Amino acid sequence: MVLTDTGVNKAAEVFTSFLTKGQWGTGTADPSVSNTGLGSAIPDTLNGIGTAQSGNGFQCTHTTSTTEGNDYDLTEYELQFSDGTNFNRLVSAAIGKTNNIRITTITTVNIVRV
C-alpha cells in the first residue's frame, strides 16, 4: 500500500483550513514541545491569517499593522487553530515595533510521509 501524492496534497489542503490565527508576544524562553501558547501575548496582534496551499505544502501569512503591537519588543510568535489552540511557537531576536512599521510573517508547513 502506498500513500499517494494526491492523498498527501489533499491532506495539506484540508489542514490548511484548520489554522486561522497568528499572534506575537514578548516571551523569550526557548520554544518547547510542551508550550501551550505564547509566554506573554500582545493582545492586539491576534489577527486572522491568510493561507495558500500548493502541492503538499501550505503557507500562513500574518500581518501586524502600523497600529498594532506598538512600543513592544516582539520576540515570540505563534499560529493558532480556530479555537485558539496553539499550533507552534518560535522565538526570535527582538523586533522593536513602532507605529510606522508593518510586520509580515510567513510560515511554511508541509504534510509529509513518515
Next chain:
Amino acid sequence: MGLTNLGGNLQQTRDSVSSEPDEQSVYIVSAINIGIEVGPTKITTAGGGSAFIIGHPTNGVLGTALGMNGKQVIIGLGGLGGGSAIQQVINPNSRFVERFNFDTFIDTSNTTCEYGGGSASLTNTEILQSEVMAFKSGTDIDKALFRVSSDYPSRLTLQLQTLTGNGSANPWESFTNGTLKTFTTTGEQMKYKITASGTATINKILIDYS
C-alpha cells in the same frame, strides 16, 4: 431416477442450502502515517524608512547616515516608504527545508533553472539560488550540513554563503552533500547556491546549521 429418489435428493439439497457456513469477516488493517513538517518562518518589515523616530536605536539618531532603509534619517518623513526588508528567518530546530511548493526563498534574479510543483529541474550550468533562508539577528552561523535529494547529486555543486547582520555578503563556500562543514567566515544570515554540471532534478533540500 424414480420420482421417489428425486424427492429425496431435493430434500437433501434444501438441507444443504439451509445449513450455510458461518459468516466470516475479513479485516484488513493498515496504518498510514502522515507527518506535519513546520518549515521556515520569514519575518519582514515594511516602513521605517528614513523617518525620524524618537528613541529608536537606528532612526532616532539625527546626523547619522542610514535609517532602516539605508538612507539619511529625516524629520517629518513618515509613512511606509522604507520598502520591505527581511528581519529574520527562523527554522525549527535550525533546519531549513525547501520542497519547491512556493518561491518564498528562491532568488528569482539569480536562479536560471525551472522550479515549482515540488521540484527544481537543472540542466548543465544552470543555477538554483536562494534568498536569505536563515537569519537570527545577533546569532552567528558557523557550521552547516547541506543535503540535497536528487536523481544525480554528483552533478550538483553545492555552496553556502553567510552574510553579516546588515547584509554584507561573505564569499561563497563549497560544501559536500551530507558532510558537516565549518564556515571560514561566519555570519548571521545564510543563502545557498546550487550549480549543475548536467541534468538533475532536486526534490528536497535540507540545511542544518548552528
